[in-house]
Amino acid sequence: MKEQNFGKSKQQEPLDLEKRLRAYYGPQLREQPLSQASWQNLRYRLGSQIDTKRRHHFSWRFPRKRSQAHVPLFILDAFARITYDAHVPSTPSMLHCSMKPQDHEPAVHTSWFGRRKIRLVLPLTAVTTMEKTELDVLLATGLARSICARKPTYTLGRFLLASVVLIASLVLILSWMHHVPLVGFPIAIALCISVVWLIHMQARSIAFHADALIVLWLGRGHVCNGLHALADHSRKPRRRRWGEPSLAERIKRICGTRVEVKDNQLTLVG
Amino acid sequence: MATCEAELIESAAHGDQEAFRHLWETHHAAAMAAALRLCHQRALAEEITQGAFLLAWRGLPRFQKGNSFRPWLMRILYRHALDVMEKQRTYLHSISLDDALEFEVRSSSDSHMEQADLQEQVAQREEVQQALAQLSTEQRRVIALRYGADLTEVDIAQVFGWPIGTVKSRLNRARERLRELLKDGER
Numbered sequence: 001m002k003e004q005n006f007g008k009s010k011q012q013e014p015l016d017l018e019k020r021l022r023a024y025y026g027p028q029l030r031e032q033p034l035s036q037a038s039w040q041n042l043r044y045r046l047g048s049q050i051d052t053k054r055r056h057h058f059s060w061r062f063p064r065k066r067s068q069a070h071v072p073l074f075i076l077d078a079f080a081r082i083t084y085d086a087h088v089p090s091t092p093s094m095l096h097c098s099m100k101p102q103d104h105e106p107a108v109h110t111s112w113f114g115r116r117k118i119r120l121v122l123p124l125t126a127v128t129t130m131e132k133t134e135l136d137v138l139l140a141t142g143l144a145r146s147i148c149a150r151k152p153t154y155t156l157g158r159f160l161l162a163s164v165v166l167i168a169s170l171v172l173i174l175s176w177m178h179h180v181p182l183v184g185f186p187i188a189i190a191l192c193i194s195v196v197w198l199i200h201m202q203a204r205s206i207a208f209h210a211d212a213l214i215v216l217w218l219g220r221g222h223v224c225n226g227l228h229a230l231a232d233h234s235r236k237p238r239r240r241r242w243g244e245p246s247l248a249e250r251i252k253r254i255c256g257t258r259v260e261v262k263d264n265q266l267t268l269v270g
Numbered sequence: 271m272a273t274c275e276a277e278l279i280e281s282a283a284h285g286d287q288e289a290f291r292h293l294w295e296t297h298h299a300a301a302m303a304a305a306l307r308l309c310h311q312r313a314l315a316e317e318i319t320q321g322a323f324l325l326a327w328r329g330l331p332r333f334q335k336g337n338s339f340r341p342w343l344m345r346i347l348y349r350h351a352l353d354v355m356e357k358q359r360t361y362l363h364s365i366s367l368d369d370a371l372e373f374e375v376r377s378s379s380d381s382h383m384e385q386a387d388l389q390e391q392v393a394q395r396e397e398v399q400q401a402l403a404q405l406s407t408e409q410r411r412v413i414a415l416r417y418g419a420d421l422t423e424v425d426i427a428q429v430f431g432w433p434i435g436t437v438k439s440r441l442n443r444a445r446e447r448l449r450e451l452l453k454d455g456e457r
Binding site: 018020023024039046 | 287290291294295298299300302303304306307308310315316319320323324327391394395398399402413414416417418420445448449452
């Protein structure tokens, strides 16, 4: 009898384990469709298959070179359309894109040294939330600034500023060598501060020239819509950055309108 | 349908994202269900599904023509899911009542479950999870695919590229160890 019971429990044991494991994982689930945003996120991560292949082939030669695969296709499409409309020769390799956390504001950066690189910084949600006009204005701004920065007047200005920095360094070295650092140091500092201020002014001048160009390319209405949309998504549209006019300033210059002040309204209960 | 899918695969392998979007639309819901059943966390399952499709996209140029896309994708998904779960040590996370309820609603048509029953179920699942956490990585993987994906030993061998004998022995050892651990837990 005991043996029979023992045999029974031995037979039942594996069944129990199976049952518990099946209960742990549960039955097969019905299909779980995901939202369109999920595909958009994946699409951003896909990049270009051809570039991935190229990167694979040439990785031993250019191990650190960033591939165009980082730029989402819809951004490349918009960039190609803008450069075509503006009759500006360009290659997709000019454009780099980086995605930042959700609270980051969209921005575009260009090289101050006149290199043909445009770096677009977008929040992660931009793939789904960004308006077409916003993207167009950002891309056109980057392109126009990179063109303006290469103009001979600005190149000459940069050359002069570099010379001033060189002179400041020489003054510092000479004053040090002649044991009069108290004379040379303030001069060098003053020269450096003036160079920084002039760089700031030049960058702002480039930005305003670039704005005039994008109005020509996209039309004033399109640019205004884009700038207003960017200002709506910005927490501080009036904030100026170094070498960069604020969105409110650009809107006032281009559209002649003002940015609406966002009030944090309180909902009164009771 | 098969020809159409073959054409989509061919185009996607040459970088056509639109073709890949069609493949995503056809297969992602099933992939998501499989991932969710394995990891029991919706956010993680979505991440696994996207990761598997990304790996599939990169592997498309090596996809053998004439084969079916779904089983190939699922093999990628299972390998990726188990890697992610090991990396995130999901076996060490405790099961919350909310997760359990959501899982219950999703897996059964009868969503009316008493709180006490649910708590009992969570406790039992916790016990199994703790036992699973004490297995070796390989043992956990074979158990997950055997019971969380209903794969046969042959299929499991194919997913990992292991000999079938290895799968059988790992599965047997894993069951023995689990039996011991769960028995100890009951005492």
